[in-house]
Amino acid sequence: PLKVRSPPPSFAAGDGYLTEPQHLVAEAWKAVDKGFVDRTFNGHEDWFKIRQDLVHRDYKDMDEAYAAVQGDLLAKLGDPYTRFLPPSRFETIVNAATASVGGIGVELLEELDGSVRVGDVQPGSPALSAGLLRGDTLRAADGVDLKGLAVDEVASLLRGPPGTQVAVVASRGQPDREAKADAKAVDAVIKRQQLKIETVTSRVATISGSGAKVGVVRIKAFNSESAGDVRRAVAALLGPQGKGVDALVLDLRNNAGGLLPGGADTARLFLAKGSKVVTVTDAKLRSVLQEVERGFEELNADEELTPTAQRLTALQAAKFGDVPLFVACNRKTASAAEVLTAALQENRRALVLGEQTFGKGIVQNVAALRGGTGVAVTIANYATPSGQSINKVGIKPDRPLACEPLTAIEDCLAAAGKGILKPL
Secondary structure: OOOOEOOOOOOOOOOOOOOHHHHHHHHHHHHHHHHOOOOOOOOOOOHHHHHHHHHOOOOOOHHHHHHHHHHHHHHHHOOOOOEEEOHHHHHHHHHHHHOEEEEOOEEEEEOOOOOEEEEEEOOOOHHHHHOOOOOOEEEEEOOEEOOOOOHHHHHHHHOOOOOOEEEEEEEEOOOEOOOOEOOEEEEEEEEOEEEEOOOEEEEEEEOOOOOOEEEEEEEOOEOOOHHHHHHHHHHHHHOOOOOOOOEEEEEOOOOOOEOHHHHHHHHHOOOOOOOEEEEEOOOOHHHHHOOOOOOOOOEEEOOOOOOOOEEEEOOOOOOOOOOOEEEEEOOOOOOHHHHHHHHHHHOOOOEEEEOOOOOOOEEEEEEEOHHHOEEEEEEEEEEOOOOOOOOOOOOOOOEEOOOOOOOOHHHHHHHHOHHHHOOO
């Protein structure tokens, strides 16, 4: 979950005059000191001395300060999710949370071989106009070879101020092994535009063989608008009489999470009043969950849990409580997407199909630092409604289903046979 704070004051008694790089280090230390979930700081009894040493170190430029924050401060915590965010990465996270970005309109998938493919193309986007299609492999952006770059790095190259241009080279189809040339190449200069990030899409699909008509709601990530988008999508699929489809499938494959309240509030759409949604195992998570819609913001004490642990409970009747419901997930389904999956599974509201999920039961807060940078800090833990931790474990599906991310979920359901959509 993202809750961006303004850069905190870093002047402290005894610091005297600090350079800009030293100020940055002081701000990063303060953000961690204030919020990190492990109050022993990974057993570092010299936590304040670490601050003194780093703040008063001489840095020749901001790049040296960046390296010190990540390598000499955050790395000591032993938590890969508490990390420094350089300007491009910080901007990406803020844009994702607010559902607005300047770019070309593609969703990116990272393959095991290090290549980056187009997972989806947003309707009406510059990418679609330029001829990019789902499944294309991105090769270069503005002359930079994309092989081996992480998805975030590729995204930062494609994004930019609306009206600016980016040269994109992509391949389609299988490479010709003899000539080592792509079967078809896409080489285009694409003008960026301001885009609303479409994280929720929907369609009606017919399952080959069984003839079942299902409403597929794909949720790519959770932001501040996701629950409302899902509500509108499901209502349209069901129609005015609620009989538009035989079942709903929430496609959460490759959904890495996003804003935790988005996942929790989406669960509420399908759960009966009083259903447990997520177990809060750290008091600091309470402020994060206050962002959910009215009528769903109370944290109800539970005698079975520790004094600081509470469960978030649905306080209103479900809007879509009767339609048969299935959730599709894979090994990259994580965080807020796992909150939704576990809530629906443990309340026996949906059957989970696919692979064991990633297993991320911790929550990060993002603090803004000077220079357009930031720091993500793990502030809390959460568990399933029954109190089971999923961190580094994941959620086991009710029914295994092999389905590659670029394969339409209805094709996988058809290949699995009629029994895959047998209700609870």
